[in-house]
Amino acid sequence: MDFELLSTDKAGIARAGTITTDHGKIETPIFMPVGTVASVKGVHQRELKEDINPDIILGNTYHLYLRPQTDILKKAGGLHKFMNWDRNILTDSGGYQVYSLSARRKIKEEGVKFKSHIDGSYHTFTPENVMEIQRTIGADIIMAFDECTPYPCDYKYARRSMHMTHRWLDRCIAHLEKTPPLYGYSQSLFPIVQGSTYKDLREQSAEYIASVGAEGNAIGGLSVGEPAEEMYAMTEVVTNILPKEKPRYLMGVGTPINILENIALGVDMFDCVMPTRNARNGMLFTAHGTINIKNKKWQEDFSPIDEMGITYVDTYYSKAYLRHLFTVNEMLGKQIATVHNLGFYLWLVREARKHILAGDFSSWKNRMVTQMDKRL
Known part of the structure; x- marks a missing residue:
């Protein structure tokens, strides 16, 4: 993956750039329609491509793992071929979905044991098998496995969770080094900054994530109920630290106003279910x-x-x-x-x-x- 920063606004913060992957160019800033289960809900791929015309869409590891299941996706040749989409795809690692299953999951250092919302069956996600699942799905950009903390969140919990997310990232990277992509094109890992709404934790996490040297970086754990002003404050803390030469993805945001305000803070990529759900x-x-x-x-x-x-x-x-x-x-x-x-x-x-x-x-x-x- 390559990222070219073309221009910034007068303040030098809002950015226009181009991400290039094996599936084509992504002009940033960009919004990614959410195609959770291999479909942007209610939209034909033809309409999606010709009328809405996004450079990239998003799929979800948790949901695709449960249905249609990875063996079906592998037999199809990956998600691109399964849904007949020849442009870029990003997959969320499932961390947010696991967070939303608070009554149905148990988090440990090894990973997360959770109960399927479909049939009640038990499954375990670890950094290693989530990377393996995303290899099989075949997205161009894949996300590290993390824990998304709730809002409000106790400081000690947020700090403990952040450090575990960093350890999980190390395991994600180690596993990807052992397992090449399956379908003849490259995949880029984006690690995720956590730290809830605590400035010092966000700074620590952003510095750790930046030190990894990934091809792009994400900001997670926001848009989970905190006031917009806190979202903007944490985003600004993080974008001041993450490297300028790498794309920045703010996960799960948001309203049209949220998107513009975060572009002004230096964010390049967005996704949210709001336009389709609303x-x-x-x-x-x-x-x-x-x-x-x-x-x-x-x-x-x-x-x-x-x-x-x-x-x-x-x-x-x-x-x-x-x-x-x-x-x-x-x-x-x-x-x-x-x-x-x-x-x-x-x-x-x-x-x-x-x-x-x-x-x-x-x-x-x-x-x-x-x-x-x-x-x-």
Whole structure:
């Protein structure tokens, strides 16, 4: 993997760059649609590629391990071939999913024993077998196995967890050195900075992660319930330490405003279920604010969903029609809203890139934050 830093904003922090892998180029900053179980929910791959047009999507080790299971993925030739996606894929290691199964898992130094949310069967994730699973899935960028701490989190627990995450990282690296990729293209490991919302722990973790010399680095354990101001403060602490010549990925973030504010802090990569999950509940993100399409005010609004939108659904369908689909619980409504929201997120990060390159990112970002913080 190669990362080229092309430009920064006037403050020298917001960045525009290009990541190049064996599956092509990723222009940063970038948002990665979440395809948890080998599918971005409600979206055909053709729509994903031609209308939403992301350079990279995300899959999840925990879910793919359980279904369809790694033997199926291996027989298919990896996740790219299984889902017929010829662009980049990143896989989350499953650390966050294990965190979310707090009542169903036990964490020890060796790894995590957890109970499947599907059938109650027991499984164990270790740094070694999570690397093996991600080798089999075949993503271009794979994540180190970590523990995602909750918020709020006791300082002693956060410190103990952080050090264990670092030890697990060492084991991930050692295992990858013994096991080559399976499908003829390279895979890049991103370690994950932890430390909850404690500045000193975040500094320690960022310094340790930076010392490993990985091809890219991630920031985990945020967007788990802490106030946005704490998220931004911890992100700033970490981006001030992580190497500038490597891409930085903030995991699980977030709202359109969160994304712009974190781009301003030097983050390059994002993922979040929010655009797809909120779409299924009738919430549409736009450059001028958020629309609850279920509201009666849209019942006789025959204007396009979003005249500024980049996908075909934005001007092909009206607000009144989309509201009708939600009212009668027609699945097409959720699909249309999903395509719109993902298209908007990709438009947003690409506009951010343009303004970084043009040198006016800060003023544009402030204007966009004000506009998007409205209910239409």
